[in-house]
Amino acid sequence: MADELAxxxxxxxxxxxxxxxxxQTRFADDLALPRxxxxxxxxxxxxxARIVGVDTSRARALPxxxxxxxGDDLPIKFGILPxxxxxxxxxxxxxxxxxxxVAAVAATDEWIxxxxxxxxxxxxxxxxxxMSIEQAIAADAEPIHGASNVHKAVALEFGDxxxxxxxxxxxxxxxxxxxxxxHLPMEQHAALAQYGxxxxxxxxxxxxxxxxxxxxxxxxxxxxxxxxxVIATPNGGGFGGKSDIFSHELVAARLAIVTGRPxxxxxxxxxxxxxxxxxxxxLMRVKTGLTRDGRITAMQFRSFLDxxxxxxxxxxxxxxxxxxxxxxxxxxxxxxxxxxxxxNKPPCGPKxxxxxxxxxxxxxxxxxxxxxxxxxxxxxxRLRNLxxxxxxxxxxxxxxxxGLEACINKVVEGSGFLERRRSMPRGRGLGFAVSSYxxxxxxxxxxxxxxxxxxxxxxxxxxxxxxxxxxxxIGQGSDHILAAxxxxxxxxxxxxxxxxxxxxxxxxxxxxxxxxxxxxxAGNAAKAAAEKxxxxxxxxxxxxxxxxxxxxxxxxxxxxxxxxxxxxxxxxQAVQLVEAGGGVVTATGSYTPPKLAGPYKGSGVGPSPAYSxxxxxxxxxxxxxxxxVRVPEVWIAHDIGRAINPVLVEGxxxxxxxxxxGEALMEEQTFRLGLHKFPSLLEYKSPTALEAPxxxxxxxxxxxxxxxxxxxxxxxxxxxxxxxxxxxAVYNALGVRIDEIPITPDKxxxxxADRSKRVGPASTPAFEFPPLIKAEIPEEWKGK
Amino acid sequence: xxxADRVAVRLxxxxxxxxxxxxxxxxxxxxxxxxxxxxxxxxxxxxxxCSTCGVLVDGRPYLSCLAMPLDLEGREIxxxxxxxxxxxxxxxxxxxxxxxxxxxxxxxxxxxxxxxALLDRDPHPTRDAIKEALSGVLCRCTGYLKIFxxxxxxxxxxxxxx
Ligand code: FES
Ligand code: FES
Numbered sequence: 001m002a003d004e005l006a007x008x009x010x011x012x013x014x015x016x017x018x019x020x021x022x023x024q025t026r027f028a029d030d031l032a033l034p035r036x037x038x039x040x041x042x043x044x045x046x047x048x049a050r051i052v053g054v055d056t057s058r059a060r061a062l063p064x065x066x067x068x069x070x071g072d073d074l075p076i077k078f079g080i081l082p083x084x085x086x087x088x089x090x091x092x093x094x095x096x097x098x099x100x101x102v103a104a105v106a107a108t109d110e111w112i113x114x115x116x117x118x119x120x121x122x123x124x125x126x127x128x129x130x131m132s133i134e135q136a137i138a139a140d141a142e143p144i145h146g147a148s149n150v151h152k153a154v155a156l157e158f159g160d161x162x163x164x165x166x167x168x169x170x171x172x173x174x175x176x177x178x179x180x181x182x183h184l185p186m187e188q189h190a191a192l193a194q195y196g197x198x199x200x201x202x203x204x205x206x207x208x209x210x211x212x213x214x215x216x217x218x219x220x221x222x223x224x225x226x227x228x229x230v231i232a233t234p235n236g237g238g239f240g241g242k243s244d245i246f247s248h249e250l251v252a253a254r255l256a257i258v259t260g261r262p263x264x265x266x267x268x269x270x271x272x273x274x275x276x277x278x279x280x281x282x283l284m285r286v287k288t289g290l291t292r293d294g295r296i297t298a299m300q301f302r303s304f305l306d307x308x309x310x311x312x313x314x315x316x317x318x319x320x321x322x323x324x325x326x327x328x329x330x331x332x333x334x335x336x337x338x339x340x341x342x343x344n345k346p347p348c349g350p351k352x353x354x355x356x357x358x359x360x361x362x363x364x365x366x367x368x369x370x371x372x373x374x375x376x377x378x379x380x381x382r383l384r385n386l387x388x389x390x391x392x393x394x395x396x397x398x399x400x401x402x403g404l405e406a407c408i409n410k411v412v413e414g415s416g417f418l419e420r421r422r423s424m425p426r427g428r429g430l431g432f433a434v435s436s437y438x439x440x441x442x443x444x445x446x447x448x449x450x451x452x453x454x455x456x457x458x459x460x461x462x463x464x465x466x467x468x469x470x471x472x473x474i475g476q477g478s479d480h481i482l483a484a485x486x487x488x489x490x491x492x493x494x495x496x497x498x499x500x501x502x503x504x505x506x507x508x509x510x511x512x513x514x515x516x517x518x519x520x521x522a523g524n525a526a527k528a529a530a531e532k533x534x535x536x537x538x539x540x541x542x543x544x545x546x547x548x549x550x551x552x553x554x555x556x557x558x559x560x561x562x563x564x565x566x567x568x569x570x571x572x573q574a575v576q577l578v579e580a581g582g583g584v585v586t587a588t589g590s591y592t593p594p595k596l597a598g599p600y601k602g603s604g605v606g607p608s609p610a611y612s613x614x615x616x617x618x619x620x621x622x623x624x625x626x627x628x629v630r631v632p633e634v635w636i637a638h639d640i641g642r643a644i645n646p647v648l649v650e651g652x653x654x655x656x657x658x659x660x661x662g663e664a665l666m667e668e669q670t671f672r673l674g675l676h677k678f679p680s681l682l683e684y685k686s687p688t689a690l691e692a693p694x695x696x697x698x699x700x701x702x703x704x705x706x707x708x709x710x711x712x713x714x715x716x717x718x719x720x721x722x723x724x725x726x727x728x729a730v731y732n733a734l735g736v737r738i739d740e741i742p743i744t745p746d747k748x749x750x751x752x753a754d755r756s757k758r759v760g761p762a763s764t765p766a767f768e769f770p771p772l773i774k775a776e777i778p779e780e781w782k783g784k
Numbered sequence: 785x786x787x788a789d790r791v792a793v794r795l796x797x798x799x800x801x802x803x804x805x806x807x808x809x810x811x812x813x814x815x816x817x818x819x820x821x822x823x824x825x826x827x828x829x830x831x832x833x834c835s836t837c838g839v840l841v842d843g844r845p846y847l848s849c850l851a852m853p854l855d856l857e858g859r860e861i862x863x864x865x866x867x868x869x870x871x872x873x874x875x876x877x878x879x880x881x882x883x884x885x886x887x888x889x890x891x892x893x894x895x896x897x898x899x900x901a902l903l904d905r906d907p908h909p910t911r912d913a914i915k916e917a918l919s920g921v922l923c924r925c926t927g928y929l930k931i932f933x934x935x936x937x938x939x940x941x942x943x944x945x946x
Contacts, residue, residue: 011884013881013882014884016889017880017881017882017884017886018873018877018881019889020881020886020888020889020892021864021873021877021878021880021881021886021889021892021896022824022864022865022867022868022873022877023822023823023824023825023863023864023865023892023893024824025889026823027823027826027890029827030817030823032818111807183924184924185888185890185924186826186828186834186836186888186890186891186922186923186924186925187826187828187888187890188827188828234888234889235888236826236888236889236890237887237888237890237924237925238888239924268830269828269829269830269831269833474888475887475888475889475890475925476887477884477887647883647884647930648884650884650930651884651887651925651926651930654926654927654929654930655887655924655925655926655927656927657927658926658927658928659924659927680829680831680833681828681829681831681833681834681922682829682831682833686922686924688919688920688922689914689915689918689919689921689923689928689931689932690915690916690919692915692927692928692929692932695927695929
C-alpha cells in the first residue's frame, strides 16, 4: 500500500496547463522591454553567390535606424557540432541558399527596420546553384564549402555481409526516396536581447537548446559565458526546429550590445522556412539476405542525404540514417554506407525522429515486399526477426527493455489486420510497420565527462519545493514530468513543486529538449535529487520520533511510519526539522548515461540508455479517380517503459501520428530555380482538423530498469512506423508501390497508369565510398 | 512613421473600452499585442493562413492579423484574456487543461475562442461539426484529437457559469 504510486502513472493536469489555456504563458515574442528596438535580417535572394560588397550607408542614414550589421561585425564561425563550425551569423564571402542572412538592422519600429533593409545594397556574383545530390557530386560541381560538396561519407561494416548475402536463400534490393519537409512549429522563432549597464547580456529565446545557444554566444561574441544569461521561453512547438543556433539569436545579441538597448527579432513565417534544419531529403538503397523461412542473415544499407547549405547536425543525421536498423530487427551482419552532400538549400537538421524516418520508410516498405515474396504475412516476418531484450545489436547498441512484440500484437489484434487486409474493397487497404527510437542520445554533442542533466531542489520552512532544471518545455510536458517525479518521491502534491527551468543563471545544466532525452535523463536527475532530500527528511524525522529510518514513508504530505501512519509529522514539519539542524534544505541530482559506445569510429551516434518501440496499422481510403489518399483510422502501440502521465504520453503519440501523416501524404520542401516553392502556411500543405483520423493508442509498459520509474521516450518514436504503414496500406488498397514520400495524388495516378505499378527512384548515384571500416562484432553475434 | 500621423482608435475589448493612438496601418493583432498588452493572441503567419491570431468579433471568429482596428470601432472584441469570469475559467479552458489539449499552447487561444463561438451557436455539436468549425485553426502538436475531446467534454458539462 505504502509503495503504491500516488502521482506517477496518473493522468493529472500538467502544471503549466492553466497558464496556457488562459493566454498567460509568455512566449518569446510576447516579451517587450522599455526602449526596445526591432531587428530585421536581410537575406540572400540567390541560392549561391559570392558577396562582392555591401553598402549600408543609405540604411544607416534613415531616421529611426540605430544600427546596421554586416558579416564583419560577427566574423567568428559557429555550428551546433564541434566538427561543423561552418556558419556565420551574417554571411561574409558567400551565400549558400535563398534566405542565408547577409545584413541586419535595429530600428525604432518594424516598418523602419524593413525600409532600412531595402536600402542596403549588396553586390553579388552569382554562382551555379547545386540543387540535388547528383549535381553536388558531379565531377565539375562548384563547391559550396571548401573543395568538394561531400560533407560526410561513412562506410562501416559489422561482420562479412557479402559472404552472408551469398549464402542467403533469398535476397531483395530496393531503392526509395524520402523528400525533405519541415517542422512548421506554429510559433515563429523569436529572440530578445538585452545588454545591461553592468556588461551582462541576457537573451530570451524560443530555443530547445539554451545551453548550446549559451556556448555559441560566448564563442561568437567573445564574452565569458558567466556574463551571458540565456533564458529559453516556452516553445510554441519545436519538433527539432529550434534546437540549433540561429543567426537571429546572435544578431539580436550583437545589436543590443551595439545600441545599448533591448532588441527583439521575430522571424516572419517565410524566414522560418529558411531557418529550417528540417528533414533531409534522403535517397536510399536497401538490400537484405534472408533464409527461406524469413530470418534475416544480412543487410546492406546505403543512404544519400541532401544536406542543404551548412553542416548543422548533419554528421549526426548521417549516422542516424544507419544506426537503428538493428535495434528494430535482429540483423546478424550489417553494412552501412552514407553520404551527406552540401546543396544550395536551407540547411537540414533534426526533425522529429532525426535521420530515422527515412530509413524506416525504406526498411518497412522493403520488408512488406520481402514478406510477399516469401509468402509470409508482414507481421510474421517481423515476429521472426524481433530484437531481444537485454541484448546488443551487431553494431553494439545495447537494448534493455523491449516491448516490440507486445506492440505488434496490440495493433494487429485491435485492427483485425490479418483478416481484414485480405478482404478490403478496391481502394481501401491496411498497412503495417514497426520501429524503435532512442530515449536520449547516449553521448553529448560536445565531448565532455559531465552529466547530461542536473536538477537542484531547495526547500525551506514554507513547505514548498523549488525545482531548478535547465530543461525547457516545448509542449511535450517536461515540466510535468519533472514535477511529478519529485512530488512522487517526496510524497507531496504536484502543486507543491515550484518550477524554474531553462535559465542559465539559475538552473543547472540540461543539454536540451532534443533526442527524446528529457524524461529519461532530466527525470533521472530529478529522482536522484528528490531521493537525497527525502533521505535528509527521513533522518531528521527518525531522530525526532524516534524510529528507524527504514521504517518511514513519505505520502500525502506527511512523513509517517510505514505500518503506523498515525505516527509521523507533516512534510512541512519535517523540512523544518532539517532546516533547524543545518539551514536551507538543498540537494542536487544528476544523470550521466552509461558509456555505451561500441569499439569503432562513428559509434557515438545511436547509443541510448534505452530504446522505445512502436508498431502501427494504418487504414487508407484511396480515390481511384483522383489518386487522393485519405486515412480514416490508425492503430498505434508504443512501448513507453512506464507512462508517467498517460494523457501526456497519448498526446505525444497522437501528435506523432498526425505529423507522420502530414509527411506521408502532403508535406514537402521543394525548390524551383533555387527558390523554395512553398514558403508559406497556405501553400506548404499540412493536415487540418478535417484530416484527423480516428486513432487507437495502446501504451505498452515494460518498466525499463534504468528509466525513471521505468519510463522511456514518447515524443518521436511513434512517428516512425506510420509513414511506411501508409505506403504499405496504399499497396494493399491499389496494388501500387509509391516508393517515394510524400505519397501525393499525382504519384498514385502515375503508378496506377504505369505498367510497373510503381513510382520511385530507379537507382542511386555512382559514388565511391571510402573503404569500409570493418568493426569487431559483439561476442553474441559471432558465428551466427 | 511620424507620431503626428497616428490616429486615435477606440476599441471595446473583453467588455472594456480602450483607447490608443496608433499608426493607421497597424492590424488589430498588432494593436492588441503591442498597444494594449494583450499578448494572449498569437500569430503564425500574419497573412490569414493559420488562424492562430483568431479572436471573436461580436461572438464570431475573426482573424486579427487581417483586421484593421478602425473598422471595428463599436464592435465587441473578445480575446483569450476575456474568456474567464474573474478567476473562474471557461469550461472549455478547464477541459483543454484537463485533457492535455494544449501541448505547446500556442494555437490554444484561437482554438478556445473558435470553440466558444461554436458552442454558443450549437451547445452540443457532433464530432463532424467540431472538426468543421476548427478546421481553419492549425495545430502542429496534438493531432487535434484531444482538442475534439475537450470541446465535447466542455459541451457535456454545459454552459459557462457567471
Ligand atoms: S496569424 Fe496566421 S491567420 Fe493571422
Ligand atoms: S498545442 Fe502546439 S500548436 Fe496546438
